[in-house]
Amino acid sequence: MKSAIVVGAGIWGASLALRLADEGWRVTLVEQYAPGHVRQASAGETRLLRCAHGSDDWYPRLAWQARDAWRGLEQRTGEELFVESGLMWFARDPDGWETRSAHVLERLDIPYELLDPAEAARRFPGLRGDDLAFVLWEPNAGVLRARRATQVTARLAAASGVRQVRARAVPYGRGAGVVADGEVLTADRVVWACGAWLPRLFPLEVGHIEVTRQDTYHFGVPRDWTTPPLPAFCDYDLSAYGHGDLDGMGMKITGDAEGEPYDPESGGRRVLRHTEEQARAYLARRFPSLVGAPVVFSQVCQYSLTRDAEWIIAEIDDGVWLLGGDSGHGFKHAPVLAGYVAEILDGTREPEARFGLHERQATRGLRTSGGTLS
């Protein structure tokens, strides 16, 4: 029987462990805290699932397949994890990122519509869109209950035979092994899916992952500002995204502009005054009737950014793989990415060159923003 150790039970590691177990591997999942713990990127209350990725067509395919994969996970677990609310991209440039995205969606036969701002405001009462050229509407995009999905995935992995070890792992010399709180574990493959902890563990290999703090706000809004029926939204040029009130947690507003360098282990988890001001400024600009809404919930999370926002899937020694650099856009893809990585570990597929440990050119076209929150 083939064997694997996966280090890290965020959504990437937990999904991979589950997938490998489903395919008959003997799997050990090593995680230092409980799956869904507050420091991991996967513990955000919600994450968006969108297919638009500018001119790229690799990630849209993956995201579209992921929608079905999440539905499959829902059926296996009886949990509603994906809320298909639809998503609006607020486009200020008539010929910008959203237009390039629409061309790709058209080519891939992924449903979308172009709405004029008046129609968008009809579907999203309270939206101020007088600066918009159009709105790109993805009817099948939506919101994932992320922290819940991470816990559910880890639990299903355990039920599927994955051995779960609560320990902090370090590499075991050079080779397919780890030392987990003193215990040596070996396997045919080791995958380090350690999110923002990866650069500390492998400074030379992934020196180009930058970890930044990201503050998220949920505002108390009137009862009819719920998602659904309100859609999720992304404002690429203004670097903001969010959704209406879901599960009584308030309306989410997050900036995609990267915050200051951050340590996921020792960094405090209190949001900063200036990021609240930025979120409020966005609220006032796009949803003016919500000026003065109270913050009812907030979270500090971290991005693990590569320069080009492409992920890292790379073998650094025989059977030893790094899986990281999600660059703030990895949650939605996790169940399908797990299948892709499982094929690589099995030797039936080579990873795309884009995921290698080469020098990266700075670009942000895969992110949900092209500018700074203002």
Ligand SMILES: Cc1cc2nc3c(=O)[nH]c(=O)nc-3n(C[C@H](O)[C@H](O)[C@H](O)COP(=O)(O)OP(=O)(O)OC[C@H]3O[C@@H](n4cnc5c(N)ncnc54)[C@H](O)[C@@H]3O)c2cc1C
């Ligand atoms: C504010 C914010 C908004 C985002 N929005 C979206 C979105 O809308 N859509 C989307 O698709 N994605 C989004 N993302 C990105 C998404 O959250 C990440 O891509 C995803 O959660 C990454 O998961 P991960 O498993 O790689 O990392 P993590 O969830 O951070 O998990 C890594 C795990 O590894 C464990 N670990 C680390 N080192 C060790 C060790 N030595 N031993 C044992 N365990 C270890 C950690 O404890 C942690 O649990 C967002 C991210 C942020 C921060």
